[in-house]
Structure formats: C-alpha cells, structure tokens
Amino acid sequence: MEFMSLEELNADQRIIDVIKKRGIERLNPVQTEAVKKGLMEGKRLLITSPTGSGKTLMAELGMISFLLKEGGKAVYVTPLRALTAEKYNTFKDWESLNFKVGMSSGDYDSDDEWLRNYDIIVTTYEKLDSLWRHKPSWLKDVNYFVLDEFHYLNDSDRGPVVESVAVRAKKKNILALSATISNYAKISSWLGADAVTTNWRPVPLKEGVIVQDRRKCQVIFQDNLTLTLNGSDAIIAYTLYTIEKGGQVLVFRNSRKMAETTARKIAAEMEKAPLNDKELLEVANRIKDVDDAGGNEKEELYNLSLKGVVFHHAGLSKGLREIIENAFRERKLKVIVATPTLAAGVNLPARVVIVGDMYRYNRKILGYQEEIPIMEYKQMSGRAGRPGYDDYGESLIVLRNKRDIEKIFEKYILSDPEPIESRLGNESSFYTFLLGILSTEGGLNKNEIYDYSHQTLLDREIVDDYLEKGISWLNENDFIEERDEKFRLTKFGRKVSDLYVNPFTAKTIRDYLSRAETSCELAYFHLLAYTPDGPSIGVSRAEQDQLIDEAYCPLFIDEPDDEDELYEYLSALKVALIVKDWIDEVDEDIILERYSIGSGDLRSIVETMDWLTYSGSHIAGVIEATEHSRKLEILNKRVKDGVKEDLIPLVQISGVGRKRARLLYNNKITTPEDIVMNPEKVKALLGQKIGEKIAKEAAKLIAGLH
The missing domain is CATH 3.40.50.300 (P-loop containing nucleotide triphosphate hydrolases)
Incomplete structure (x- = not known):
C-alpha cells in the first residue's frame, strides 16, 4: 500500500496548508490512488472504500482543485440533513482561500437564488432535485458535483431521487463516493467514470x-x-x-x-x-x-x-x-x-x-x-x-x-454486498422522474424523452414499458399536454413539480378536494397523511380498534376493506389525530404518551405535514377549490408551530413558539404591534433578555410587512 506525502501532491500551497492544519501529513493509499487517477485534474471518478478511509478529503481535493483551475461552483450532495450539516462545517476551512460555503436543505418550493453568492454548496439529493425544477440562475455555473453515500442508489425510498440527480449530474464533472458498491464496474461505466476501489482501512x-x-x-x-x-x-x-x-x-x-x-x-x-x-x-x-x-x-x-x-x-x-x-x-x-x-x-x-x-x-x-x-x-x-x-x-x-x-x-x-440496482422501476418513481425531466428541460418530443430516460440505470426494455404508460398517465391526468409534437407541463403539472410532491399524491389531493365539500381539520390531515408522501407511523393492535372511534367528523376517504390498505388508512388517521392535538396546543408530553411516539417522531410528522398542508393549499388553488385552499392555508400556518388560529400573528415572530405565544396572548399581547407598544410588559412576562430580543424581532417583522 502506497502513501503519498503532501509535498508530492503538486498542489497549490494553500491547499496543502489547509490540510496540514488538520494534522494530516500524508495521503493514505486510497487517496494516493485517487490522485494518481486524476482526482486533482478533474477526472470523473467513482471511489469505493471503507468507512473512515478519508473520502471526504478526496472530495475536497477534487472540488478545490477544480474551482481554482476552472472557476464556477461545486455542489456536494448527501442523502441526510445531518450529513449535510457535518460536511458544511468541514468545508468552512476552505473559506481561507476565499471560497464561500453555503448549505441548503428542505423548503422544496424555492429556487434559493441567494446561493448565487456561494462557491461550494452542500445540499441533499432531494433539495438538489427540486432546485433543478426551479431553475435558479446559479445552477448553470455548477460544473462539479460530488455525490456522497452513492450506495443510496439502492435504497427503495431515496434511490429514485439519487438516480435522478445522477442522470443530470453526470453531464458535468462528477465524483461519486461510497463505502460499499460491489458492482462498481457497472456503476462506474454508467457514470462514465474511472473506478478507484480498495478494501484498505485506516483501522483493520x-x-x-x-x-x-x-x-x-x-x-x-x-x-x-x-x-x-x-x-x-x-x-x-x-x-x-x-x-x-x-x-x-x-x-x-x-x-x-x-x-x-x-x-x-x-x-x-x-x-x-x-x-x-x-x-x-x-x-x-x-x-x-x-x-x-x-x-x-x-x-x-x-x-x-x-x-x-x-x-x-x-x-x-x-x-x-x-x-x-x-x-x-x-x-x-x-x-x-x-x-x-x-x-x-x-x-x-x-x-x-x-x-x-x-x-x-x-x-x-x-x-x-x-x-x-x-x-x-x-x-x-x-x-x-x-x-x-x-x-x-x-x-x-x-x-x-x-x-x-x-x-x-x-x-x-465473507460475501460482498448486494449489487446496486435502479429503484426507478415502479410507476410512482418513474412518473415522478418523467415529471422532473419535463420540468427541468421544458418541452420535449417523445424521442427526446426516450433518449433522456435511457440514461438511467434501468434496462432499456423496462424504460420503454414505463415510458409508454407514464406519458399516457401523466397526459390523461392533466400533468402534461402535447402541443406541436412536444410534451410540456400543464399549469397543474408545473405546480406539482415545483411543490416537489409525488404525482400520485397530487392526484389524490385533487380528486378528493375537487368533488368534496369542506370538512373538519381532521379530515384534511387524514387525506394528506394517506397520500404516498404522507408520514407513516406504527399502529398497534390495541390502537386499531380505537382509532376509528376517534374520528369525530366525516373523513374524505372511506374505510377500505383490504387489510393492508386498512393499516395504511389507520396509520394516516393516527397521524391526523396527532397533528390535530398539536395544533390544539395539547402539551407535547401528553401527545408523546397518548400516541406512544418519541419527540423525533413528532417533529418529523409536523415537518412533513407542514409541507403537505402547504402543497395541498396550492394544489387546491390551481384547481380553483378556493374554500379548501383557504382552509389548508390556515392549517399550514398552525401546523408549523402547533397553535390555535388566534396565535398565528404571534408565532410569525422569530423566537416566539407556542408556549410563549400563549402566555403573551393570555396577557392581552395578541399581535406584533402589541409587543412593540408594550416592551416592558413583554420583558416582565418573558424575562429581560428574551423580552428585549422578542421586541426587536417584532419590530423587524412589522418593518418587513409594511
């Protein structure tokens, strides 16, 4: 196994200085091989090596070398938000070379135009996929992509998004990283990259x-x-x-x-x-x-x-x-x-x-x-x-x-892990992929859509089968339309793509809201949770009998007969009841105990239902279901912070959550203007330091509104 000293790197001295500050004096065998295969000359590589073998440093060497020589921007993509934050903190070291590092995840209905001011952008696969659909101006300046944890291509949930991102990214300079890809020859060939693969570990x-x-x-x-x-x-x-x-x-x-x-x-x-x-x-x-x-x-x-x-x-x-x-x-x-x-x-x-x-x-x-x-x-x-x-x-x-x-x-x-395979081979994933293509590329004829789709990892026969079905289904359900021999997104299709929801989710919401009268809050939450994008939560045997009895108003969706569908139906109902308690300001500990969930589960449910109420409101707006749209918009404002409607004005203020908002409201402080007009009362209620901060934030909010 060969090690390389930093002096042998033939790199800009500033790069070597940053690495040395971390206590690194030489490159390990994996890093050495990657450098020899052209890592720092912008060569396309797939690197598979065990955890702890220094793949992040290889990504940094690749990105920084490319940016110094070619300019433009680099994007580093991870499958998890926690990893995104971890890499962002690591890459801040490169700001000493005047490279600005930015991070973005979540909020899929946004183009994040502010990222035009950054050189290295760390994000998730889902966020990058949604950004391509919004076409921010800065994305055209990105010529280097690092795809981290690339074995997520094999994940049934995230794999389709990873593959969709890879199809677009591999048109530019690309570096893919993974600890475990047994069929690396096939994957590197698909990416048009050379493979660097080894079992070397820093710790045997x-x-x-x-x-x-x-x-x-x-x-x-x-x-x-x-x-x-x-x-x-x-x-x-x-x-x-x-x-x-x-x-x-x-x-x-x-x-x-x-x-x-x-x-x-x-x-x-x-x-x-x-x-x-x-x-x-x-x-x-x-x-x-x-x-x-x-x-x-x-x-x-x-x-x-x-x-x-x-x-x-x-x-x-x-x-x-x-x-x-x-x-x-x-x-x-x-x-x-x-x-x-x-x-x-x-x-x-x-x-x-x-x-x-x-x-x-x-x-x-x-x-x-x-x-x-x-x-x-x-x-x-x-x-x-x-x-x-x-x-x-x-x-x-x-x-x-x-x-x-x-x-x-x-x-x-003694065995290698399972080979990486495409996860686009189902209707939900492939139709979402097609919607993403048309959103990013604009109008395409059938041959152009075929050419694009054949760049996936799927076998051509499977692609052709899903393409015929997908184009037909998207057309019939008003996501796309054919004009001048080109397929384009409809107004409805564009909105669904921008919202970054599954087309089957959008169809479910549209179908029920377009023919149903308005209903109670629980019914809206149940409908959204029952979609493919809805949060899934376990339902115990004991809960199954209780949940139906707790549905106190008519739901949009009838109880199914199929056992598997019934489980999903009840899971969605449990989610709906949790969110209803949340927006009714039920104490968090009571919610956790009542539904046998953890605080992480509650946060995840709230985050997903925040996105789905927002999406539902906009879908209802596109189909001109005005009353549904209005109700969902109000629910969206309540879900984020878990409040009744009367607290919505207060929770818009940074630093004011559900408990502080209720305390203020109960003491006749009901709007941001009340806070600004009564700063001493606010300080007495919340404490000197917090009260002062809240008063400043309220003033900022008012200034922004007017």
Whole structure:
C-alpha cells in the first residue's frame, strides 16, 4: 500500500496548508490512488472504500482543485440533513482561500437564488432535485458535483431521487463516493467514470460471531481466534469486556423497543465498569436541559447516561441525538444502543460493533421475519475502529444457535454486498422522474424523452414499458399536454413539480378536494397523511380498534376493506389525530404518551405535514377549490408551530413558539404591534433578555410587512 506525502501532491500551497492544519501529513493509499487517477485534474471518478478511509478529503481535493483551475461552483450532495450539516462545517476551512460555503436543505418550493453568492454548496439529493425544477440562475455555473453515500442508489425510498440527480449530474464533472458498491464496474461505466476501489482501512477490521451457550458465550473471529466469556447475555458480556479494556461499543438492535430495553440492561451492569462520573454528569445535564424533547425521554436518558449508556433512534429529537453523538465522539459515553439508521448517518466510530439481530420484522407479512441485507450489515460493521484510538476494530454478530455459524460467516462476513440496482422501476418513481425531466428541460418530443430516460440505470426494455404508460398517465391526468409534437407541463403539472410532491399524491389531493365539500381539520390531515408522501407511523393492535372511534367528523376517504390498505388508512388517521392535538396546543408530553411516539417522531410528522398542508393549499388553488385552499392555508400556518388560529400573528415572530405565544396572548399581547407598544410588559412576562430580543424581532417583522 502506497502513501503519498503532501509535498508530492503538486498542489497549490494553500491547499496543502489547509490540510496540514488538520494534522494530516500524508495521503493514505486510497487517496494516493485517487490522485494518481486524476482526482486533482478533474477526472470523473467513482471511489469505493471503507468507512473512515478519508473520502471526504478526496472530495475536497477534487472540488478545490477544480474551482481554482476552472472557476464556477461545486455542489456536494448527501442523502441526510445531518450529513449535510457535518460536511458544511468541514468545508468552512476552505473559506481561507476565499471560497464561500453555503448549505441548503428542505423548503422544496424555492429556487434559493441567494446561493448565487456561494462557491461550494452542500445540499441533499432531494433539495438538489427540486432546485433543478426551479431553475435558479446559479445552477448553470455548477460544473462539479460530488455525490456522497452513492450506495443510496439502492435504497427503495431515496434511490429514485439519487438516480435522478445522477442522470443530470453526470453531464458535468462528477465524483461519486461510497463505502460499499460491489458492482462498481457497472456503476462506474454508467457514470462514465474511472473506478478507484480498495478494501484498505485506516483501522483493520476483525469480524466474527458471538454465540450464547447457557451461562457462557463464545466469540469466534474470522481468523479462528476464539474467546470464551462468562455471562448469560452475550451483548452485555462483550460490552463490559470491551469497556474494561478502554473501548467504546455500538450495539445495533432491530427495533426501538429492543434498543431501549438493551440499553437499560447494560446500564444495570455498568457499576462493574470504570466510569468518569464528573464527565457523565455533565452529559446528563445537557440532556436534561435540551428544549426540543419530551420530559419522559429526557429523564430516562438522563439516568442512563449517568451509567455511560444511552439508546439512539429516529424517535429521539434532533437535540438529544446531537448531544448523544457528540458525547460519544468525545469518548464520554461508553455505549450507544441504536437502530440501524445510525449506521447510515453521521460518522460515529467505536472500537466494537455488536450486531444484535440478523432478522427484522416485515410489517406487510404478518409474523414474518426477514434477514437483513448484506449492505446493511456492512454499513453497521464499517463503524468499528476509531482512527487515532484503536489498532483494530471488531464487529460481532450475535447468534442464538451454533448451527447458524457457518451460514452467517458465509453470507455476511465473507460475501460482498448486494449489487446496486435502479429503484426507478415502479410507476410512482418513474412518473415522478418523467415529471422532473419535463420540468427541468421544458418541452420535449417523445424521442427526446426516450433518449433522456435511457440514461438511467434501468434496462432499456423496462424504460420503454414505463415510458409508454407514464406519458399516457401523466397526459390523461392533466400533468402534461402535447402541443406541436412536444410534451410540456400543464399549469397543474408545473405546480406539482415545483411543490416537489409525488404525482400520485397530487392526484389524490385533487380528486378528493375537487368533488368534496369542506370538512373538519381532521379530515384534511387524514387525506394528506394517506397520500404516498404522507408520514407513516406504527399502529398497534390495541390502537386499531380505537382509532376509528376517534374520528369525530366525516373523513374524505372511506374505510377500505383490504387489510393492508386498512393499516395504511389507520396509520394516516393516527397521524391526523396527532397533528390535530398539536395544533390544539395539547402539551407535547401528553401527545408523546397518548400516541406512544418519541419527540423525533413528532417533529418529523409536523415537518412533513407542514409541507403537505402547504402543497395541498396550492394544489387546491390551481384547481380553483378556493374554500379548501383557504382552509389548508390556515392549517399550514398552525401546523408549523402547533397553535390555535388566534396565535398565528404571534408565532410569525422569530423566537416566539407556542408556549410563549400563549402566555403573551393570555396577557392581552395578541399581535406584533402589541409587543412593540408594550416592551416592558413583554420583558416582565418573558424575562429581560428574551423580552428585549422578542421586541426587536417584532419590530423587524412589522418593518418587513409594511
């Protein structure tokens, strides 16, 4: 394996200076090979190498070299907002070379024209896809795209968007990055790029299994090294063993409930482990003070963190997840028990990764447990080994039966992940793709649409089949029209594309609102949640019987007979009831307990329903359903902050949320003008410092309005 000194780079000295400030003195073998293959000359590359092998630095070298030589702009794309923020903070280093770094995610009905002032733009795949549809002037100046975590191409949810972005981006200079692509030859050929692929890791990985056998557990590594530990729980036994040796542990479980239960069990045994009580108390107090989480989850995580253990899943608020991740990076927390979503997120290495479950429940097939994909295991195991702290990382799969050892080794440890395949091969994804093409490119004839669509990863025969059906369906449903032998978006199609909603979502909203009388708030929320873009949430057996009884007004959609459809119907109804409580100002802790959800779930539901009420209002406006549009517009203003209608004027002020707004309103401060006219009263209610800030923000808002 060859390393390259920074002096051998033949790069602008300013680039070398920035890298050296990070404590880097040489490039590792993956980075060296990428440089030799033309990374800094703007060559198109697909780089596949393990987690922690320095792919971000390769992206920086590629982007900065290109910008210094060619000018223009570079866009760095990630699949997750958390990653977007992480990369944005990293890239700020390059502002010393006078490159302005900007970041954008969310708010899909916007062209973000302000980004014209930035040279490096960090964003998500969804946001970039929506930007192309809005055609901001600055996008034509982007000639370099970095597509990070490119294996998301294989993800059933995000894959279609990743592929849509790649089809457009590969017309320019492109750098694609991934930890796991087994069929890299096919993917690099599709991108028109050279492949740089290696298994080199900065911290070697030892993989194996851990098998429970009565009151002992046996660890068997790939190199046949074995270890026997006492204990009736393999996860707890190996976790304690690792901590006693100064390591940190990531445990992955297949459900939130299992993650939380396992964290409690480990914490109960942690008095046997060496802990820094002062550091852990500081972490626990940060958890207690976070302001975007429910009281019960804060209390539980406070108590767990005092033992150096926490759980982590999407049900937690953003604030809680950030505290947990930072404390683990700082090596204060010793154990995180997480669901697999953490493995695909931010960079969070540990000495040991324990994969507790190789099966997960498939909700669509009652009682059916399916094996996890190899790709998912590779993502989890890739977190093992902390550069700078560990000589090697360990990844262990927990088995309940010795007879499974050979099978698990063969499938997960000794095999490559599943090949990357197109996820555009369904009506919903492909019709959305077609709508995006026409939105970005304008009017196209059928041959031009065919040529564009054949640039996807799908087989030509499948493309041709979906094209015929898609053009016909979009035409029949008034998304597109044919004029002068070219297909163009209709007014309705343009609005749907700008809103960045699925065409099937738009059709559902239009079909019901165009023929229905206005209804109650719950009915609107249920309709929006029942669309393909609606938030999905679990419904327990006990809840299924209760939910229908709680629908206190006629819904737009009748109860279906099909069992699968009924589950989706009830899930949408549960979402609707949650959002109704939210806008009625029900206390957040009561909502979380009433519906058995986490603060992260509530935030996610609110964010999605904020977007869908906004979209629904605009779709209703296009079809001239004026009363529906007006009602949805008011609901949109209420959903964002969770308020009754009388608080809408107050929550427009930055820093005024639902609780402060209600306190002010109950004390006869009902508008921004009231705040400006009564600053001393506001300070008395909210405190001197906050009151002063709110008064200034209210004045700014009034100045903007008038």
